[in-house]
Amino acid sequence: MESNRLRIDSINLSKILSEEDFSSLKIKKFKKGNLEYEDGSLTLYVFKSGKAKAIIFEDGEEFVLYFLKANNIIIPETSCAIEFLEDSEVYLIDAKKFANLFTNKEFSTSVIRSLKHRAELERNIIKNLVFKSCKKKISSFLIEIATTQDQKKDGKYLLDLNLSIKTLSSFIGSKRQTVSTIINNLKKKKIIEKIDKNKYIIHKFDELENFE
Numbered sequence: 001m002e003s004n005r006l007r008i009d010s011i012n013l014s015k016i017l018s019e020e021d022f023s024s025l026k027i028k029k030f031k032k033g034n035l036e037y038e039d040g041s042l043t044l045y046v047f048k049s050g051k052a053k054a055i056i057f058e059d060g061e062e063f064v065l066y067f068l069k070a071n072n073i074i075i076p077e078t079s080c081a082i083e084f085l086e087d088s089e090v091y092l093i094d095a096k097k098f099a100n101l102f103t104n105k106e107f108s109t110s111v112i113r114s115l116k117h118r119a120e121l122e123r124n125i126i127k128n129l130v131f132k133s134c135k136k137k138i139s140s141f142l143i144e145i146a147t148t149q150d151q152k153k154d155g156k157y158l159l160d161l162n163l164s165i166k167t168l169s170s171f172i173g174s175k176r177q178t179v180s181t182i183i184n185n186l187k188k189k190k191i192i193e194k195i196d197k198n199k200y201i202i203h204k205f206d207e208l209e210n211f212e
Helices: 019-023 095-101 105-131 134-149 165-172 176-188 205-209
Strands: 026-030 043-049 051-058 061-069 081-084 088-094 151-153 156-160 192-194 199-202
Touching: 061 105, 061 165, 088 095, 105 134, 134 156, 134 165, 134 176, 134 199, 134 205, 165 176, 176 192
Parallel strands: none
Antiparallel strands: 026 088, 043 088, 051 061, 051 081, 151 156, 156 199, 192 199
């Protein structure tokens, strides 16, 4: 399965680092609901377990960049906070330790590849916010999730979307009522159909692509 904003690419440290390397890594535990901000240090966060979301706050509104799960990495910075959705454990690799580990070619390649992918993902998010209507942002988001999950039934894409309308609107960057109205419109036109609690089927993929 390719990565998307609900499931970004990962770096499996257990296949890269030695037991000696692991023994020197600091592990920090976070409780559900904790918020983590940049503390002035340059630190690489590698998720050992749990789940969080990378978010931006502005004027009391929340915008979700992507979810973070086991083996995902992020470097906290001033404009982005991490909110923990589950009790989690995170490896903290400071700049000094990071420099030492970077002599490991596989580690350095994996980290650079992951950070490059994250930058590409964030640029695509910006493009969607700036250049697309709310309808197009929603259709593009649904298509991205469906095609990267790549699950089909009778030749039609299935969409596993375990998100409330409130959370979905935070991913889209639009008001909850607006997003709810558009999703209901897609269902009314039978472009998508809810077939289970968190699962949809896309009946008319072409119409979803051209939905504006």
